[in-house]
Amino acid sequence: MSAVDEVVRGRPEAAAPFAQPVDPAARIAERTGALRRRGIFRGLVALTVAAVLFFFGRFVVGGVASSLGTLTLALAIVSPGKGYAALERLVDRAGHGVGTVLAWVLLAPVFFLFLWPFRVLFRRGAQDSLARGFDSTRGSYWMPHPRTGDLEKPY
Amino acid sequence: MRVLGISCWYHDAAACIVEDGRIVAAAQEERFTRIKADESFPVNAIRYCLAEGGGGELDLVAFYDKPILKLHRILETAIGTAPRGFPNFVHAVPVWLREKLWIEPTIQEELAKLGVKRAPKVCFPEHHFSHAASAFYPSPFQDAAVLTLDGVGEWACASVGVGEGSALRLLQEQHFPHSMGLLYSAFTYFTGFKVNSGEYKLMGLAPYGEGTYTKLILEKLVDLKEDGSLRLDLDYFGYLDQERMTNDRFAALFGGRARKPDERITKRDMDLAKSIQEVCEEVVLRSARHARKVTGKKHLCMAGGVALNCVANGHLLRAGVFDDLWIQPAAGDAGGAIGAAYAAYHGVGRGPRTADGVHDRMQGAYLGPEFSREQIESLMKARGWVYETIDDDAVWAERIAQAIADQKVVGLFQGRMEVGPRALGNRSIVGDPRSPTMQSIMNLKIKQRESFRPFAPSVLAERAGEYFELDRASPYMLLVADVRAERRTDASRAHNDDLLEWVNRARSDVPAITHVDHSARIQTVHRETNPRYHAMISAFEAKTGCGMVINTSFNVRGEPIVCTPDDAYRCFMGTEMDVLSMGPFVLRADAQPGYANRASFRRTFAAD
Numbered sequence: 001m002s003a004v005d006e007v008v009r010g011r012p013e014a015a016a017p018f019a020q021p022v023d024p025a026a027r028i029a030e031r032t033g034a035l036r037r038r039g040i041f042r043g044l045v046a047l048t049v050a051a052v053l054f055f056f057g058r059f060v061v062g063g064v065a066s067s068l069g070t071l072t073l074a075l076a077i078v079s080p081g082k083g084y085a086a087l088e089r090l091v092d093r094a095g096h097g098v099g100t101v102l103a104w105v106l107l108a109p110v111f112f113l114f115l116w117p118f119r120v121l122f123r124r125g126a127q128d129s130l131a132r133g134f135d136s137t138r139g140s141y142w143m144p145h146p147r148t149g150d151l152e153k154p155y
Numbered sequence: 156m157r158v159l160g161i162s163c164w165y166h167d168a169a170a171c172i173v174e175d176g177r178i179v180a181a182a183q184e185e186r187f188t189r190i191k192a193d194e195s196f197p198v199n200a201i202r203y204c205l206a207e208g209g210g211g212e213l214d215l216v217a218f219y220d221k222p223i224l225k226l227h228r229i230l231e232t233a234i235g236t237a238p239r240g241f242p243n244f245v246h247a248v249p250v251w252l253r254e255k256l257w258i259e260p261t262i263q264e265e266l267a268k269l270g271v272k273r274a275p276k277v278c279f280p281e282h283h284f285s286h287a288a289s290a291f292y293p294s295p296f297q298d299a300a301v302l303t304l305d306g307v308g309e310w311a312c313a314s315v316g317v318g319e320g321s322a323l324r325l326l327q328e329q330h331f332p333h334s335m336g337l338l339y340s341a342f343t344y345f346t347g348f349k350v351n352s353g354e355y356k357l358m359g360l361a362p363y364g365e366g367t368y369t370k371l372i373l374e375k376l377v378d379l380k381e382d383g384s385l386r387l388d389l390d391y392f393g394y395l396d397q398e399r400m401t402n403d404r405f406a407a408l409f410g411g412r413a414r415k416p417d418e419r420i421t422k423r424d425m426d427l428a429k430s431i432q433e434v435c436e437e438v439v440l441r442s443a444r445h446a447r448k449v450t451g452k453k454h455l456c457m458a459g460g461v462a463l464n465c466v467a468n469g470h471l472l473r474a475g476v477f478d479d480l481w482i483q484p485a486a487g488d489a490g491g492a493i494g495a496a497y498a499a500y501h502g503v504g505r506g507p508r509t510a511d512g513v514h515d516r517m518q519g520a521y522l523g524p525e526f527s528r529e530q531i532e533s534l535m536k537a538r539g540w541v542y543e544t545i546d547d548d549a550v551w552a553e554r555i556a557q558a559i560a561d562q563k564v565v566g567l568f569q570g571r572m573e574v575g576p577r578a579l580g581n582r583s584i585v586g587d588p589r590s591p592t593m594q595s596i597m598n599l600k601i602k603q604r605e606s607f608r609p610f611a612p613s614v615l616a617e618r619a620g621e622y623f624e625l626d627r628a629s630p631y632m633l634l635v636a637d638v639r640a641e642r643r644t645d646a647s648r649a650h651n652d653d654l655l656e657w658v659n660r661a662r663s664d665v666p667a668i669t670h671v672d673h674s675a676r677i678q679t680v681h682r683e684t685n686p687r688y689h690a691m692i693s694a695f696e697a698k699t700g701c702g703m704v705i706n707t708s709f710n711v712r713g714e715p716i717v718c719t720p721d722d723a724y725r726c727f728m729g730t731e732m733d734v735l736s737m738g739p740f741v742l743r744a745d746a747q748p749g750y751a752n753r754a755s756f757r758r759t760f761a762a763d
Contacts, residue, residue, distance in 0.1 A: 007518045007684055010525025010571040014180070014206035018187060018199075019530040020537075021721040103249050111233065111241050119237040130235040130332055132389050134378035141333065141384035142445070145314065145325040151502045154258070154279045155223035 032081045039076020039084040043069050156504045157208060159201065159275075160496025161262065162219040162285070162488050164255055166192045166351050169489035169574070170200035171522075172208045173496040176506050178293065180207035181522040181574040183489045186718035191760065192352055193715075196261060197492075202269055203524055213275040216266070217499035219491030220282035222258050224309035226251055228331055236396035243396060280498035282308025282491065283459070284316075284325055286483075289494030290458035291318035292501060292508060293516040294481040300450035301325075302442055305459035305487075306336035306351075313384075313442065313459075317450040321501045321508035326449060332395055333386045335438045336460050338377065341392055342431040344400035346424045347414030355576075358466055359608050361432035362672035363657075364425030368409065369433045375408060377434065383442030420607070432466060439467040443476045453478040458494065462486040462633075463576065465676050469635035472627075484520045484631035485575030493574075519684040520579055520631060523572030524718065531720045531737050540724065541746040546739050548687060549694075555736055556694035559587050559704055563733035564601055566709055568723040569687060573716070577632045578708035579678055580613060580688035582716050582723075584732065586667065586705040588612055593667035593705060595659050600731040604712040607658055609676070610705045612668040615692050616679040618702035622665065623677055632678040632706075638663045643673050667705050678706060713760030728756035 022030075046069030053062030075083040122128065135141075160171040163184070171181035180203065185191055187199035229251070233244040254261065259277045266274070280288065286303040301316040301323070312334030316325040340350045343357045373379060378386045389395055391405040406412045414424055443455060455477040462468065463486045472480055483490045500506040535542055545551040558565050563586075570581045578584075584601060586593050588610075598606045611632055612622070619625055625636035642663045663669040682689045696702040709717045711730060717723045720737055727735040728747060735742040744750060 007521050007571070008179075010180075010523070011207055011209070012525070012527035012530060014203055015524035015526045015530065015719075017202065017206070018524060018719050019526055020534060021719065099249070103245050107245050107248055108241070111244055112238065115230070115234045115244075116237040118234045122234070128235065129231045130389070130395070131330065131386070132235075132332075134386055134388065136378075138380075140380050140382050141329055141378075141386055142315070142327040142382060143330070145316075145328050151217075151278045151280050151498060152276070154218075154221050155227075 028081070035084055035088070036076050036080035039072055039080055039088075043071075043073030043076055045069075046072060156214045156500060156506055157211065158215045158217060158496045158500045158504065159204065159213050159266075160217045160219065160285075160492040160494070160499070161197060161201065162491035162495065163196050164194055164258075165488055166194045167487055167489045168194050168197040168200070169485070169492040170197045170204045171492040171496045171574075172204040173493075173500050174208060176500060176508060176516075178493065178496075178516060178518065178522055180204040181485070181493055182524065182572065183574065183715070185715040186523065186572065189715055189722070191713055191715050196265060198265055198269070201265070205269060205271070207524075210270075212273050213266070213271060215278055215499045215503060216262055216275050217278040217280060217285075217495035218258055218262065219280065219285040219488070219495040221279045221309050222255055224281070226256070228307075228310050232332075232395060240396040242398060246398070276503075278495070278499040278503055280495050280502070281311070281325075283311045283314040283328065284323070284498055285491040285494035286458040286486075287314060287316045287318075287325060287456075287494065288323055288498040288501075289483045289485070289490040290456035290462075290481070291316075291323050292497035293483070293493070294318075294454075294456045295510055295513055295515045296454040296456065296479075296481065297510045297512065298452055299454040299456045299481070300446040300452040300477070301456045301458075302446045302462075303457070303459040304335050304439065304442065304461035306340060307331045307334055312336060315442070315446045315449055317452065318456065321506065323498070323501070329384055332389060332392075335385065335435060337392075337394060337400075338385075338387060339431060339435055339461065339464075341394070341400040341405070342427055345405065345409070345413045346427055347416045347418060347420070349416070350400060354460070355463065356605070356608065357428045358432060358464055359670075360420065360425055360428040361466070362429070362670050362674065363607065364422070364427070364429035366430045366433045367426045368430035371408070372430055372434050376405075379434075379438065379441070381441065382445035382448075383438050383440070384445075385438060420605075432464075435461065435464055436467045436470045439464070439471055440474055440476070443471050443474075447476055455480050456482070458483040458486045458490055460487045465633045465635045466674070468633055469674075472634060479627075481515060482631065482633045484517055484573075484577065484633065486633075487576065489575060517631070519681075520573045520575050520577070521571040521581060521685070522574045525571040526720055526738070528738050531740060534720050535737075535740065535742075538724075539748055540742060541748070542737075542740040542742045544739055545741055548690060551736070551739065551741070552687070552690040552694040554741060555585075555691050555734070556698055558734045559585060559695055560698050562587055562590060562593075564597060564731070566723060566727045566732050566735040567688070568709065568717065568720065568735065568737040570685070572718055575631070576708075577678070578706065578716055579630070579632065580680065580685050580706065582709040582718075583613075583706045584709050585613070585707075586610075587699075587701075588665040588667045588703055588705045589699065589701055591661040591666045592659060597667075597705065597707060602707065602711055603730070609670040610668050610707050611676040611678060612665065612703040613678045613680050613688070613692060613706040614703035615689065615696065616681045618696070619677065619679045622703065623675060625677060628679045628681070629677045630679055630681060630684065632676055635674050635676050637673050638665065638669050638675055643669070665701065665703065668703070711760065714758070725756055725758060728753055729758060 050066035168184040184197035
């Protein structure tokens with residue numbers, strides 16, 4: 001190991017954004033404000049959708065949308081940090097659940113109808129791209145670097 | 156020419172700025188977000204690096220791997236493991252569709268938010284090329300062999316290359332899923348530690364065990380060739396088609412299921428640690444011999460996660476395969492940002508390179524933020540912390556040295572933060588290495604971690620040879636060597652000894668840094684690189700005759716190393732540290748407001 005190069009001192013201006021931690025009260029106020037703005041926006045969007053639905057005579061769905069919109073708007077105004085945050089967490093969790101189910105449903109055909117047949121074909125042709133299994137006939141597992149190294153391409 | 160290097164979205168995201176061949180700044184995102192091994196896009200690290208560079212435009216941006224090649228590997232693995240690999244496929248694909256395929260637009264968008272006006276060209280060096288570049292370009296060698304070993308990049312898990320001047324070529328590689336890094340991680344998982352962060356714990360556990368499984372591993376799990384290349388028997392591993400590293404067959408081979416993280420460490424775990432460590436050392440040694448043969452070079456540069464295995468590095472050094480060895484201190488994926496920036500600077504920007512054969516370009520790894528006296532004092536005043544100002548560095552060194560000699564544990568916060576996994580004196584907790592109980596005290600009361608974990612010494616470079624069987628500098632704590640024979644005491648373990656009792660037994664005249672096998676992970680401290688730290692250890696030597704201190708990173712278990720004065724103070728008050736030194740200011744714990752209720756400062760971090 002070698003000696004090290006000369007150390008250059010850091011610039012205080014570069015550290016400045018991290019020097020003063022955000023005051024916890026200010027952080028909470030900022031978070032609450034953001035939640036309130038988001039909640040009001042989403043509540044208004046839901047109420048607008050409800051109005052359109054009512055206009056076209058879809059009273060049941062419109063009623064559901066207007067109820068959700070009113071609830072969202074009310075929580076965002078009255079209790080953004082607790083009530084609206086809890087509602088948002090609930091919706092996020094439900095969204096994540098729906099996303100997971102959708103991923104399984106949408107990717108299953110891709111996997112089983114497209115990728116799996118390749119696996120069956122490769123197995124028939126005794127090809128294994130993962131090169132599983134020991135090979136006693138080889139003296140080395142090193143392989144030449146493929147020289148794809150164009151630095152400017154993501155492949 | 157100014158190049159920004161970025162690594163992210165796997166683990167340990169980081170950013171680096173290289174300007175005209177010199178590293179201006181490098182930092183890991185985890186230090187700013189306080190999330191250990193944070194993998195998210197390193198917006199804070201980039202903001203800091205850009206500011207350290209004084210603003211201005213970028214000529215190039217380099218991302219540390221080729222995303223499309225990586226996706227190709229994931230799809231090939233899905234095909235190769237169908238139908239059992241479906242759950243892995245379902246977990247991987249949405250993440251790719253959501254973010255990993257859109258790296259270039261994400262980079263451009265985030266840079267625009269940070270005020271970079273002109274969209275720079277984005278480059279994509281291969282993952283192992285980034286590692287190789289991080290090892291060779293900042294090294295002191297004009298030409299050298301390069302060896303990289305890690306878990307996996309795109310397809311490659313290991314590579315051999317050669318660097319000559321500003322040219323770097325990879326010559327050979329080994330492909331996924333046959334990987335020394337993944338093999339080591341599989342044992343990390345099986346012994347109850349967290350993959351991608353617990354590997355160094357496994358290495359620390361190894362000296363407590365015996366290599367009873369080494370033969371079994373080499374017979375059943377690994378086909379290791381003479382040149383260090385290997386294949387794994389994947390019937391024993393789960394990482395291809397399950398969401399775990401090892402499977403039931405692996406467990407049956409080693410006589411029982413994997414240890415759970417909160418369970419007691421048994422002799423089997425220690426023996427497994429020792430055995431896989433022996434296999435790792437053999438792989439590194441054989442691969443290095445192969446690299447020497449293929450390249451004909453006298454010097455070796457190393458990077459990749461496996462290069463952080465300092466025990467294997469010490470073994471390699473003693474084997475004398477190469478005349479000299481240089482290891483990138485941020486050898487893991489964080490260092491990929493440094494390598495990517497260098498790869499783009501030399502490879503695309505055609506920047507020149509000079510190396511004098513002596514000095515490396517890592518500047519002691521002190522490449523992170525430095526807080527000024529005014530910034531620290533303003534925070535302390537605002538918070539009402541009680542401090543004493545010591546402007547004279549000699550007096551400061553004397554005061555800290557005295558505290559350590561009085562068996563106090565001292566937090567050191569000064570200068571630029573280190574990049575990479577090691578704290579090297581600027582974000583460190585230090586103590587007296589002569590104390591036989593200090594290892595246990597610092598592990599349990601300060602670091603709040605497993606009692607078996609060894610501590611490392613920071614030793615005056617000019618004194619290293621008096622304490623250790625080491626004939627060269629080790630400024631980055633990446634070499635392990637034995638404590639000199641005349642300093643050792645007999646502390647061999649009786650068969651039924653309790654582990655903790657054995658840990659606490661003195662094994663040399665510097666017991667707190669002497670591991671059970673009489674080894675130590677050494678940092679040599681150089682006056683030119685860190686004069687303040689050097690002066691403090693010198694003052695300690697003048698008082699006690701001992702030219703070293705214990706050095707461990709300034710954090711608790713699961714916490715990233717502290718970055719800011721506020722992080723340092725919270726960690727200081729949340730543990731049982733006695734003194735905190737921040738720049739010219741010295742703070743005593745018992746003088747602080749809230750001392751009676753120290754527990755309230757304690758933050759909880761997920762155990763690593």
